[in-house]
Amino acid sequence: MIQKYSIKELLKKGIFFLNQKVLVEGWIRSMRYSIFLSLNDGSTINHLQIVLSKYFKKEFLKKITIGTSIRVIGIIKKSIGKKQCIELHSTDIKIYQSVPTQIMQKSILQPKKHSIEKIREQSHLRFQTNIFGCIMRIRNNMSFSIHKYFYEKNFFYINTPIITTSDCEGAGKMFQVTSMDLNQNDIDYTKDFFKCKTYLSVSGQLEAEVAALGLGKVYTFGPVFRAENSNTSRHLSEFWMVEPEMAFFHLEENIHLAEDLIKFTIQYILDHCMDDLSFLNENIKKWNMEGEISLLEKLKYILKYPFKKISYTEVINILNQEKEKKNITFTHTIFWGMDLQSEHEQYLVNIYFKKRPLIIYNYPFCIKSFYMRVNDDGKTVKSMDILLPGIGEIIGGSQREERYEVLLTNIKNKSLDKKLLWWYLDTRRFGSVPHSGFGLGFDRFVQFMTGMKNIRDVIPFPRTPKNASF
The missing domain is CATH 3.30.930.10 (Bira Bifunctional Protein; Domain 2)
Incomplete structure (x- = not known):
């Protein structure tokens, strides 16, 4: 059985998990180049970088939007980037719920800065x-x-x-x-x-x-x-x-x-x-x-x-x-x-x-x-x-x-x-x-x-x- 970890646990003991297959769950915070995802599960302010497999089909990737909740299984690897010490190379992704872009744009969760007053108007989302x-x-x-x-x-x-x-x-x-x-x-x-x-x-x-x-x-x-x-x-x-x-x-x-x-x-x-x-x-x-x-x-x-x-x-x-x-x-x-x-x-x-x-x-x-x-x-x-x-x-x-x-x-x-x-x-x-x-x-x-x-x-x-x- 593949062990599930919080993102905080993985980042805290990063090197310890190298080359291990793990399971994480969370919400997508951002995407880059349609290859890299930033995942967060609420346990820490820091995100875990997910590297998408090249074997995922385009139709499937279109469903992966900011705010989408997913389960990821993959291998922990040392990151080349400077912002994180490890990253997760995905082998399997399950989408729990996709969030259409037009809906996300109406909320405080869209990837841009909002005033504290604006965030307070949607207190049910500000967590x-x-x-x-x-x-x-x-x-x-x-x-x-x-x-x-x-x-x-x-x-x-x-x-x-x-x-x-x-x-x-x-x-x-x-x-x-x-x-x-x-x-x-x-x-x-x-x-x-x-x-x-x-x-x-x-x-x-x-x-x-x-x-x-x-x-x-x-x-x-x-x-x-x-x-x-x-x-x-x-x-x-x-x-x-x-x-x-x-x-x-x-x-x-x-x-x-x-x-x-x-x-x-x-x-x-x-x-x-x-x-x-x-x-x-x-x-x-x-x-x-x-x-x-x-x-x-x-x-x-x-x-x-x-x-x-x-x-x-x-x-x-x-x-x-x-x-x-x-x-x-x-x-x-x-x-x-x-x-x-x-x-x-x-x-x-x-x-x-x-x-x-x-x-x-x-x-x-x-x-x-x-x-x-x-x-x-x-x-x-x-x-x-x-x-x-x-x-x-x-x-x-x-x-x-x-x-x-x-x-x-x-x-x-x-x-x-x-x-x-x-x-x-x-x-x-x-x-x-x-x-x-x-x-x-x-x-x-x-x-x-x-x-x-x-x-x-x-x-x-x-x-x-x-x-x-x-």
């Missing part, structure tokens, strides 16, 4: 494009590296519910889940499927906290949903979050873990996805940093230095000083107690700190969530955000409030319903300990790693306001 193939392979390896990181750190992977009664953050719009007829005037939710109002989750954090208080270190990695009308290049309505929670962890330990996770993932991708990164490096616009540097240089630069750490109060002082000294105009007024806007974050990380990743800690209690531990000053909480250049906030986290009475007061001060959070309050009565955690926006991280300008281009099927196509 077959070079650039999206690179992004998805990098996304896959990033996901694996995150699981690997936490496994090696002795974390337990848990699955938190997607359907919930709590918005976790204490603010924000959520998608409602119901089996009731919403056209009724008076809806009795006690008759609904869950006998109460339920929503799609915006975070698995609260449930992860509960698990951490019994298992020590846990993480969840899954989809979350927000119904906010944020139609920007950094927002999705359905996105993926990585949320670790650690018992006996204080804020400093939490910050260290977050930075270490980011650097571990970047290094893993540099080690395992260089072909895909190199393609993106050559085919996307240069990344500006005191002149122009490439995507690869950007990633290596992030690994080179420790992240810059600064308090929220220091940030406000810097922004005010910069505004006065350099006559900078910000759209949003700067004052202590404000929620930092994207323009402030981008100025800090891209200009003031010269594209160093930035960790901002100790935010005011008034703009943060009820579960964050209140500092001794009574005004700030043990919180932290990590900002990456060009992206902004990628991680938000905190040390959690472990004191029952303080947590109860926070819930009241934020005007939340303690009846819905009775189970969360209960965890502070049975063996509560100092604990911390954070949430990492996985899609934004993929956006940073690939250099893509729009977050819609790093997730298979983006869900955004007024768009749920495909």
Whole structure:
């Protein structure tokens, strides 16, 4: 029986397969001189060159067009060309489906360059494009590296519910889940499927906290949903979050873990996805940093230095000083107690700190969530955000409030319903300990790693306001 291999396997161990008969399957990406085919099966950005046998009939060869899916049996030979080390000299070809040229010309798969916006219009086909193939392979390896990181750190992977009664953050719009007829005037939710109002989750954090208080270190990695009308290049309505929670962890330990996770993932991708990164490096616009540097240089630069750490109060002082000294105009007024806007974050990380990743800690209690531990000053909480250049906030986290009475007061001060959070309050009565955690926006991280300008281009099927196509 002839062994089937992926193109990635053949190219990786090319010389090992010399003079062997093998079977490969894939899609034709290009043709040259009616003799050479470039075949790809999605396993790598690189194509395998197929040399057609002179014994194939002309009628058969006419069916071999760009986009056609085929099975090829042939002998691996050393290539004379400079672009590949091996090639496959075909002895038998089976056509699974031929694609007429006139049909191919209507799609983004025709052999010419398309804008990212044009490719997005045919999201159901973009998996077959070079650039999206690179992004998805990098996304896959990033996901694996995150699981690997936490496994090696002795974390337990848990699955938190997607359907919930709590918005976790204490603010924000959520998608409602119901089996009731919403056209009724008076809806009795006690008759609904869950006998109460339920929503799609915006975070698995609260449930992860509960698990951490019994298992020590846990993480969840899954989809979350927000119904906010944020139609920007950094927002999705359905996105993926990585949320670790650690018992006996204080804020400093939490910050260290977050930075270490980011650097571990970047290094893993540099080690395992260089072909895909190199393609993106050559085919996307240069990344500006005191002149122009490439995507690869950007990633290596992030690994080179420790992240810059600064308090929220220091940030406000810097922004005010910069505004006065350099006559900078910000759209949003700067004052202590404000929620930092994207323009402030981008100025800090891209200009003031010269594209160093930035960790901002100790935010005011008034703009943060009820579960964050209140500092001794009574005004700030043990919180932290990590900002990456060009992206902004990628991680938000905190040390959690472990004191029952303080947590109860926070819930009241934020005007939340303690009846819905009775189970969360209960965890502070049975063996509560100092604990911390954070949430990492996985899609934004993929956006940073690939250099893509729009977050819609790093997730298979983006869900955004007024768009749920495909």
